Amino acid sequence: MPELPEVEVVRRGVQRWATDGEITAVDILDKRSLRRHHSGPENFTAQLIGQHLSAGQRRGKYLWLPFDNGFRAIIVHLGMSGQLLICQPGMPDQKHLKIRITYTTAEGIYELRFVDQRIFGGLYLDTLVPTQDHPEELIPNTIAHIGRDPLDKHFDTEVIFRKLRARKSNLKRALLDQSLSSGIGNIYADEALFRAKLHFGRPTETLTRKEVTRVYQAAEEVMRLALAQGGTSFDALYVNVNGESGYFARSLNVYGRQGQPCLRCQKSGIEIQITRTKFMNRSAYFCPRCQPVPRRARW
Numbered sequence: 488m489p490e491l492p493e494v495e496v497v498r499r500g501v502q503r504w505a506t507d508g509e510i511t512a513v514d515i516l517d518k519r520s521l522r523r524h525h526s527g528p529e530n531f532t533a534q535l536i537g538q539h540l541s542a543g544q545r546r547g548k549y550l551w552l553p554f555d556n557g558f559r560a561i562i563v564h565l566g567m568s569g570q571l572l573i574c575q576p577g578m579p580d581q582k583h584l585k586i587r588i589t590y591t592t593a594e595g596i597y598e599l600r601f602v603d604q605r606i607f608g609g610l611y612l613d614t615l616v617p618t619q620d621h622p623e624e625l626i627p628n629t630i631a632h633i634g635r636d637p638l639d640k641h642f643d644t645e646v647i648f649r650k651l652r653a654r655k656s657n658l659k660r661a662l663l664d665q666s667l668s669s670g671i672g673n674i675y676a677d678e679a680l681f682r683a684k685l686h687f688g689r690p691t692e693t694l695t696r697k698e699v700t701r702v703y704q705a706a707e708e709v710m711r712l713a714l715a716q717g718g719t720s721f722d723a724l725y726v727n728v729n730g731e732s733g734y735f736a737r738s739l740n741v742y743g744r745q746g747q748p749c750l751r752c753q754k755s756g757i758e759i760q761i762t763r764t765k766f767m768n769r770s771a772y773f774c775p776r777c778q779p780v781p782r783r784a785r786w
Contacts (some may be wrong), residue, residue, distance in 0.1 A: 491548060491636055494551065498543045502543045505542060505573065510538050510539075510594075511536070512531040513531070513536065514588075514773075515532065516585055517585040519606050521610060533610055534559070540552045540554065540561075540590065541555045547634070547665055549562065551563065551613075562610065566607030567608070568604040571599065573597055575598070578615070579603045582602075583603055585603050615628070616631060621641055624744070627665075633669045634664075634667050636670035638670070644704075651699060652692055653692075654692065657687060657785040658680065658694065659688070662676040662706070668703070671710075673742075675710055677772045679706035680773065682705035683698070683701045684778055685751045686781055686784065690784070690785045704707060741761050743772065745762065747761055751774070
């Protein structure tokens with residue numbers, strides 16, 4: 488599933504090519520990709536025709552394209568395999584093309600295409616409402632409950648620390664909790680924990696303020712590095728708006744490296760292999776030396 492860096496790469500691409508465009512046509516090729524828009528395809532199309540798009544916004548894994556009136560937006564959730572592509576009219580349709588939005592800018596006519604092989608993602612329209620902590624900001628009503636992400640200028644580790652100390656969970660589960668902090672998925676959680684030298688099973692109520700700051704700073708660092716390389720692509724299901732893959736998979740330290748040497752330990756002349764274990768119906772990758780299992784680990 489695309490995580491924060493991948494969605495941010497897409498947002499930047501859409502912002503570059505689609506901002507200030509006037510929507511002139513909407514083609515719904517598969518209604519299933521509009522199942523979150525409860526008013527139906529006809530309503531979706533009618534509300535879009537003639538609208539002008541302003542700069543795309545994002546919180547966690549959700550992306551939205553506001554109308555220039557500031558009150559409504561197209562919400563995009565990529566799900567497991569969703570792609571948002573900018574195409575020239577007349578380009579052959581992608582195999583799993585679901586929705587095509589044609590718009591005109593000062594530079595010409597383009598198509599915003601939503602492609603989704605597994606159909607877990609989708610588009611819908613929503614009203615924008617003020618955020619509780621910074622009312623000058625607007626966010627889609629349906630995702631107002633989602634926490635800020637480590638790249639957000641208003642992200643506050645002190646708030647996170649107090650919430651973590653008040654719950655009985657483990658550190659990786661907390662990192663994946665989108666209501667606590669958004670955008671961190673399985674890949675970047677493992678990479679952040681490795682950088683912070685903390686085990687995924689660390690009980691949250693035992694974390695110190697410095698440890699919480701360290702792990703979220705690590706999450707920010709690893710996601711900024713991923714952004715610089717266009718995100719992480721393991722297959723053709725994640726691409727940017729131009730259809731290009733990201734290359735951060737080549738820079739991963741632990742995720743997907745089971746049985747391979749820990750690069751940090753290797754620099755010290757110590758041969759320790761990366762371990763993989765089951766976690767929440769997924770996998771957790773870690774170095775048993777850099778990230779020792781705590782005494783009261785909670786799995």
